[in-house]
Amino acid sequence: MSRRWLLLPLLLLTLTARAEDWPSEQWPTGPTTTGPALEALEQYAFTQRDESTREGIRTDALLVIQDGRLVYERYAGPTTAQTPHLTWSISKSLLATIFGVAYGERLFALDDPAAKYYPPLQRHPDMTLADLFHWTSGLDWQEDYEYAPLNSSVVAMLYTRGRHDMAAFAAAHESFNPPGQVFRYSSGDSNLLAAALKTIVGPARYADYPWTSLFEPLGIRHATWETDASGTLVGSSYAYLTAQDLARVGLLMQRDGRWGDRQLVPKDWIAFNREPFAGFQAGQDEAVPGGHWWLNRSAGSTLRPWPDAPPDTFAALGHWGQALYIIPSARLVIVRYGDDRDGSYRHNELLKRAMAAFAGAVRP
C-alpha cells in the first residue's frame, strides 16, 4: 500500500514530463542552442543592412519553435518582438486556416460552387471553392508586383482600379481556361475567397471572424487585418502579426489543427491544405501549391522545391521574404520576416541551416 503511494507522484511526474508544451500568454522557452551550426544560420540570415541600397538578405525577424517551445528568437532593423509585421501573402494561408474553422462548423463544402457564396462569379458556374484554394480559377490574372506595374492585376487591385472592391475586380477578369485545371498564382483568387467567407459565416460575424475563429483561441492579442472599402478582408495581402503570434498559427498547423485539447481546425482540412494540387507542373512556381499553403513536394520527376528540408515541410510565403515554415517531422516551426528587395533570399538555404542548427542533421 505505502509503495503505491510512492508510485503515484512518480507517475504524475512522468505524465507531466511527457505532456506537450503550448504557449499561454508567453511562449515557454526551451534550451538555448549555440555552436557553429547556429552561427552559420545567423551568418546567412543576418547580414549587414544597407538602408540606401536595400541589397541582399534583410531578415527582420527569425524565430524557431521546437516541440512547442521557443528555442531561438532574433530581430533586426526596426522590427522587435512587439512589431505586428506585414505578412503579405502569408495572409492567404491564414485566410485558409480561418476557412478551416468555418469548415469545422460545417458551413460549406470544398466542391461547392464559388458563385453560391459570391454571386458575381455566376459567369463561372463550374468554379468551386477548392479551385480558388488551389489558385486554379482559370481567371486571366497577372500576378506581378513591381516589375510589370502597367499590366499587374495585383497592383491595380491593391492601389488603383480594384481597391474599392477587390473581389469584384477579380471576378471581372475573363477566363483563360476552365476552372480546376491550370495553376496560376493569383491574389484575386484569394480575395474571391475572402468575399465568399462573408456569405459563409454571415455578414454579422464576418468583420470579427478572423479574431473570434482563430486569433483569440490561439491567444493572439494584437493582429491587424486590413479590409477594402467594401469591408472585405484583403485576404491576399494585408494581415499583420508579431513573429511570436504567427508562430502560434504554425504550431496549430504542426499539430494538425489541434490547440491544446481542442480540435480547432478539422484534421481533414489540414490534409487538404497539405495535399498537392494534382495538375501542378514543375516550374510553375517556387514551391508546390496545396490548399492555399506551399508544399515541399516533388512535382513529376523534379527535385523537391527545398531539397535540404524534409519532404513534409510546408509553408506560408509572402512578398519580400516573409515565411512561416512548418516541419512536423522535426517538430519545428520557423518564422522568418524580412524586407528583401532583390530576391537573393533562398528558402532552401535557410531551411538547411535551420535543420542543421535545430534538428541536429541535414536530411537528404
Add this chain to the structure above:
Amino acid sequence: MKRKVLLSLASVLLVALFGWVWLERVALQAFPDIISAYTAKEYCSCRYVMQQPADYCRGYVKQSVPVRDFFEAVEARRVTVSGLGRSHSARWIGERQGCRLEP
C-alpha cells in the same frame, strides 16, 4: 526615296503606338495613380500598424519613381502623397482594420 521609307515606317510605328495606347487605355489611365496610392497606403501601415519611426517608413516605401509632395497629419493618422500628377490619401481606421486608401 529614303525619306519616304522613313516616313512610312514612322507612320506604321505611330499607328501601332496609338493602337497599343487604345488597347491599354484603362491600365494607362490608372498607371500614374500607382506611386502616390502605394506610398500613402504602405507608409500609413508602416507608421500606424507596424508602429515604425517616420524616417524608417519613408525609406521603406521609397520606389524608383519619386513622389512630389508628402504630408502626414499625425493627429488624424492620415497620409497624403502626390506624384505623377495624382494625389492619394490613406488613413488609419483602427487597431483591427489598420489603414485604408480613401476613395
